[in-house]
Amino acid sequence: xxxxxxxxERGDWILVLTGAVFGWAAxxxxxxxxxxxxGAGSDARDPDAPEMGAVRDAQSEEMRESYSGGSGPAxxxxxxxxxxxxxxxxxxxxxxxxxxxxxxxxxxxxxxxGGAIAxxxxxxxxxxxxWAHALMSDEQVSEERxxxxxxxxxxxxxxxxxxxxxxxxxxKVLVAxxxxxxxxxxxxxxxxxxxxxEPPGPVLSAPIWRRGDRLVTTEGRLVNLQTLRPGSTVSVFxxxxxxxxxxxxxxxxxxxxLLRLPKARAAWAPQGYLAYSRVCTHAGCSVGLYEAEMCLxxxxxxxxxxxxxxxxxxxxxxxxxxLPQLPLYADADGNLRTGGDxxxxxxxxxxxxx
Amino acid sequence: xxxxxxEWLDARLHLAKTFRRALNHVFxxxxxxxxxxxxxxxxxxxxxxxxxxxxxxxxxxxxxxYHGSYKALDGVQVSTAYRSVLHLSFDVPAGxxxxxxHHWAALVFVAAIVLxxxxxxxxxxxxxxxxxxxxxxxxxLLLAIGNGFFGYSIVGDLLSGTGLRIAYSTLLSxxxxxxxxxxxxxxxxxxxxxxxxxxxxxxxxxxxxxLATLLGLHLLIIWRQKHTNYPGPGRTDRTLVGSxxxxxxxxxxxxxxxxxxxxxxxxxxxxxxxxxxxxGPDNPAAVLTGAQPDWYLxxxxxxxxxxxxxxxxxxxxxxxxxxxxxxxxxxxLFTFLYSYxxxxxxxxxxxxxxxxxxxxxxxxxxxxxxxxxxxxxLLVLFFAGSDDVIAATSGNSVVAIRSTLRMLVxxxxxxxxxxxxxxxxxxxxRRAKS
Numbered sequence: 097x098x099x100x101x102x103x104x105e106r107g108d109w110i111l112v113l114t115g116a117v118f119g120w121a122a123x124x125x126x127x128x129x130x131x132x133x134x135g136a137g138s139d140a141r142d143p144d145a146p147e148m149g150a151v152r153d154a155q156s157e158e159m160r161e162s163y164s165g166g167s168g169p170a171x172x173x174x175x176x177x178x179x180x181x182x183x184x185x186x187x188x189x190x191x192x193x194x195x196x197x198x199x200x201x202x203x204x205x206x207x208x209x210g211g212a213i214a215x216x217x218x219x220x221x222x223x224x225x226x227w228a229h230a231l232m233s234d235e236q237v238s239e240e241r242x243x244x245x246x247x248x249x250x251x252x253x254x255x256x257x258x259x260x261x262x263x264x265x266x267x268k269v270l271v272a273x274x275x276x277x278x279x280x281x282x283x284x285x286x287x288x289x290x291x292x293x294e295p296p297g298p299v300l301s302a303p304i305w306r307r308g309d310r311l312v313t314t315e316g317r318l319v320n321l322q323t324l325r326p327g328s329t330v331s332v333f334x335x336x337x338x339x340x341x342x343x344x345x346x347x348x349x350x351x352x353x354l355l356r357l358p359k360a361r362a363a364w365a366p367q368g369y370l371a372y373s374r375v376c377t378h379a380g381c382s383v384g385l386y387e388a389e390m391c392l393x394x395x396x397x398x399x400x401x402x403x404x405x406x407x408x409x410x411x412x413x414x415x416x417x418x419l420p421q422l423p424l425y426a427d428a429d430g431n432l433r434t435g436g437d438x439x440x441x442x443x444x445x446x447x448x449x450x
Numbered sequence: 451x452x453x454x455x456x457e458w459l460d461a462r463l464h465l466a467k468t469f470r471r472a473l474n475h476v477f478x479x480x481x482x483x484x485x486x487x488x489x490x491x492x493x494x495x496x497x498x499x500x501x502x503x504x505x506x507x508x509x510x511x512x513x514x515x516y517h518g519s520y521k522a523l524d525g526v527q528v529s530t531a532y533r534s535v536l537h538l539s540f541d542v543p544a545g546x547x548x549x550x551x552h553h554w555a556a557l558v559f560v561a562a563i564v565l566x567x568x569x570x571x572x573x574x575x576x577x578x579x580x581x582x583x584x585x586x587x588x589x590x591l592l593l594a595i596g597n598g599f600f601g602y603s604i605v606g607d608l609l610s611g612t613g614l615r616i617a618y619s620t621l622l623s624x625x626x627x628x629x630x631x632x633x634x635x636x637x638x639x640x641x642x643x644x645x646x647x648x649x650x651x652x653x654x655x656x657x658x659x660x661l662a663t664l665l666g667l668h669l670l671i672i673w674r675q676k677h678t679n680y681p682g683p684g685r686t687d688r689t690l691v692g693s694x695x696x697x698x699x700x701x702x703x704x705x706x707x708x709x710x711x712x713x714x715x716x717x718x719x720x721x722x723x724x725x726x727x728x729x730g731p732d733n734p735a736a737v738l739t740g741a742q743p744d745w746y747l748x749x750x751x752x753x754x755x756x757x758x759x760x761x762x763x764x765x766x767x768x769x770x771x772x773x774x775x776x777x778x779x780x781x782x783l784f785t786f787l788y789s790y791x792x793x794x795x796x797x798x799x800x801x802x803x804x805x806x807x808x809x810x811x812x813x814x815x816x817x818x819x820x821x822x823x824x825x826x827x828l829l830v831l832f833f834a835g836s837d838d839v840i841a842a843t844s845g846n847s848v849v850a851i852r853s854t855l856r857m858l859v860x861x862x863x864x865x866x867x868x869x870x871x872x873x874x875x876x877x878x879x880r881r882a883k884s
Contacts, residue, residue: 206547210719213547218712224705232698238684238691239476241676244579244804293638296629300639314735331735341641341734374735379754379772380619380640381612384737396739397612398755399838399848412849416759416771444619445761445770446629 114198118191178230185223192216297448303437304343305422309334311347311371311432320430321367324349327388331374334434342442344374345422346383347432348404350391356406361439364423369432371422372408373442376400378415380444393419417445477699478679478692482569484706489562491707492555493665495714499552500654506542508534509604509650511643520727528731531646532606535726551718556598558714560746563591571790571821573808575678581791583675586668588787593661595746600653602724602744604646609724611732612741614640616754620776625769641734678808687806740839745832752834753779756856812881815874822870823863830859 196212228234245251311319311332319332324347332347333340352368364370372393376383381397386404392411393402400413408419420438427433441449460466477483510530516523518533519540528536538545567587570576576584599617603610618640621632637644677692679685693699717723729738743751753775762769786793794817811818833840834855841848 200543203543206544206550207719209544210547210551210715214712214715214719216712217708217715221705221708221710221712224701224708228698228701228705232701234479234693234698236691236693237476238689241688241690241804241806289634293630293633293636293644296633296638299633300629339735342639344735378619378759380615382735382737385739396737396838397616397741399852400759410759413852414755414757414759414771414775416761444622444772445768446622447625447767447769448629449768449770450766 114195118195175231178226182223182227182231185219185226189216189219189223192219296446300446300448301441301450304340304442305334305434305437307434307436309434310427311335311345311424311434312338314338319347319432321369321426321432322430323347323432324369326351326368329386332371342375344382345371346374346386346393347371348386348391348393350404354391354405358407361407361421361423363425364421364435366424366426366432369424369426370404371424371432371434372402372404372419373421373438374419375443376415377410377417377419377442377444378413383419473694473696475673475695476676476690476692477695478677478690479699479702480680482573483677485562485566485569487703487706488710489559489566490665490669491710492559492562492714493661494707495555495711496552496559497658497662499548499555500658502548503538503552504654506534506538506545507531507604507650509646510534511606511641511646516731523727523730526731529606529646531604532726532731535605535607539727547715547718549718550721550723551714553602553723554714554717554721556594556601557723557745558710560591560594560598563587563594564746567591568821568825572811572818573678573680574805574814574817575808576791577805578791578795578802579675579804580671580678583668583671584791585788586664586671588784590661590664590668592784593657593664597653597657597661598744598746600649600657604649604653605724605726606646606732607726607729608732608736608738609726609729609741611641611734612738613743614645615734620754620772623770623773624777625767625773628773641732676806678806680808681810685807687804690806740842742836742839748832748835749828750776750780750831750835752831752837752855754835755837756831756834756852756859812874812877815871815878818874819867819871823867826866827859827863830855830862834859 192212192215196209196216199208199212312335313319313323314331314333316338318335319330324330326349329346329348332345334343337343348370350365350368350370352365355365355368357365372383374383375381376395376397378395378400379397381395383393383395383400383402385394385396386392387394387401391404393404393408394400395413395415398414400415401411402408402415402419403411407421410416410418417440420440420442422438423435424432425435456465456469460469508530512530513527514530514533516526516528516533516536518524518536520536523536535549539549540546570584570587599613603614603617614636618632618636621635622628624631633639635648636642637648676690679689679691682691685691730736742748754772757771757775757779759771760774761771834852837851837855838848840846841851844851
């Protein structure tokens with residue numbers, strides 16, 4: 097156990113003990129008052145607890161004072177017992193806040209800190225609400241609303257002041273020119289957005305895989321015809337460009353007999369090896385799941401599925417375009433290479449996508 | 451002493467009369483009027499906790515090997531943003547608490563806004579003269595959702611990376627300007643070194659400033675126009691019935707504020723939220739199954755999942771499938787919401803009256819039925835956003851659940867509308883008899 101952990105544990109124990117002591121003390125101090133809450137009502141003054149009485153009186157005095165200019169007298173019916181209740185709740189709040197401070201300085205874990213501050217704030221809030229409900233006037237008043245809109249004369253006068261300079265020479269021209277200046281300023285400011293990024297066109301249509309690129313795994317190992325058994329997959333990148341996001345592809349090996357690739361792609365799957373872009377054409381997540389039985393690639397984000405055997409067209413879910421394919425071939429050493437770039441632009445669609 | 455300070459100020463600003471008027475401002479009491487207050491106080495807490503977090507967060511995308519107190523990730527390549535969040539969560543006293551409180555406060559903030567919006571809608575509080583506040587309120591909702599998304603997207607974990615890739619793809623799909631839009635916001639094709647700093651600037655400064663400004667305006671307008679009243683004896687469009695701000699209403703409202711903060715602190719203390727160390731650092735080649743956005747984006751996620759894989763080819767141009775559920779649908783939804791008060795007025799006979807007494811939901815069966823249907827529609831979408839999780843826990847296939855939901859998303863709102871309409875009519879008749 098590390099030092100900090102031991103310190104935290106010690107802090108937790110001290111907190112539990114502090115809480116218990118506070119609880120016991122609070123119970124001791126208030127038990128008589130609480131017992132009287134239900135019975136005595138209007139007068140809960142207890143000669144045996146002068147200190148508490150003083151606090152209570154000060155509170156009620158203060159409140160009366162704050163009402164003197166207000167809308168009505170405080171409710172006297174349950175007054176004193178309510179004051180005690182509020183005082184108790186406020187004391188609880190203070191105790192919890194102190195517990196928070198102790199916990200914080202002791203390095204207690206966050207649940208203790210949060211629990212203490214939650215109790216402190218919650219108790220303070222509850223105290224305020226009880227105070228308002230039990231001890232303050234909530235007299236309902238009714239007042240007239242202001243009429244809408246303003247009287248016609250006021251509106252007329254305002255309009256007259258606003259257009260006072262109507263007679264000035266060439267007013268229209270100058271106003272129009274001011275608007276023109278404002279417009280050019282806005283255009284200048286908005287055009288600064290150009291600095292925020294290079295034009296997207298070239299970036300989005302840049303070639304990714306080059307003819308002859310060898311396939312490597314995430315760890316940088318070359319992929320050859322012995323790398324996979326039928327029914328398994330691995331993530332691949334072009335050699336020397338591991339981690340390039342839009343180049344990532346998933347290499348799948350399937351039973352050659354099952355292949356149903358379009359005629360033009362018949363030679364793209366040496367010994368049942370297929371490589372498709374791993375960036376979903378729907379929302380750009382990594383198409384990282386493979387269902388070997390159905391030969392389906394699945395995207396974990398929105399569950400689009402793509403049929404590996406026939407060139408990865410979408411077979412379910414929200415994707416509309418096939419995963420682009422790499423034209424694979426095996427070189428003389430048996431290493432897998434691509435005969436060119438992806439069959440289409442990989443990744444999510446956009447306006448200018450060819 | 452307070453009196454002395456007041457007199458010092460009054461001698462300089464002539465405030466006594468304004469002050470008295472403010473204290474005597476009349477507020478009607480009703481539980482449903484507290485929803486907006488909850489949103490306000492959550493925002494205040496978000497600012498307070500956010501300032502604390504900003505003192506530790508490093509909005510950097512540079513990759514670095516992690517060597518900190520969380521041993522499970524020792525030596526793993528992470529962004530400096532992610533490293534600073536782990537440091538904050540594991541090494542800074544109260545850091546994790548404040549971080550979790552911030553996240554919980556954000557969830558509560560948006561929830562309170564949505565409930566407040568529902569209250570406004572179902573009681574017809576958006577009618578003249580309160581249309582401006584309806585528009586501002588909707589804008590606040592949009593900003594809150596956007597800022598929530600930016601907030602959990604800058605952390606540099608795998609969940610935020612996944613969300614960002616989806617957001618980028620969605621922006622990219624906008625016809626004509628999409629690629630430029632996505633590049634301007636995120637600095638290029640994600641991941642870019644600029645994306646975290648940009649979203650950070652939006653998250654901690656630009657959007658909060660907009661939120662605070664609009665929130666101030668929202669309050670200023672409601673203060674000027676005064677609150678609505680629920681219908682009842684003595685309640686007319688010309689009068690306002692309620693209790694005075696000082697002291698009772700102020701104490702209750704402040705009490706609500708602290709109770710709310712207490713609840714959020716308790717959530718931050720005891721209920722784990724966004725444990726980014728479990729998701730791991732962002733890595734574009736990694737896969738996160740069962741990824742879920744924060745709740746307020748669940749309906750968008752559901753729309754993305756339920757919409758069929760259909761795109762539009764216009765000659766050599768393409769409108770991708772994700773444009774329809776990801777851009778067009780929310781745009782139409784919010785355009786409709788923004789224009790609702792004006793559409794409704796267009797159908798009503800001409801009057802230039804100011805409405806200050808609310809309608810009970812059953813008094814407007816059509817609107818109520820419509821609102822309930824819209825709510826259920828979004829609810830079905832929300833569940834569709836977790837269809838893979840539902841499938842995994844219930845043992846059904848995602849395909850089966852999705853086809854059910856595709857049907858339900860139309861059937862459930864229609865059924866709800868009919869039932870809601872019927873209930874409204876029944877309640878109306880009962881009320882008429884008694």
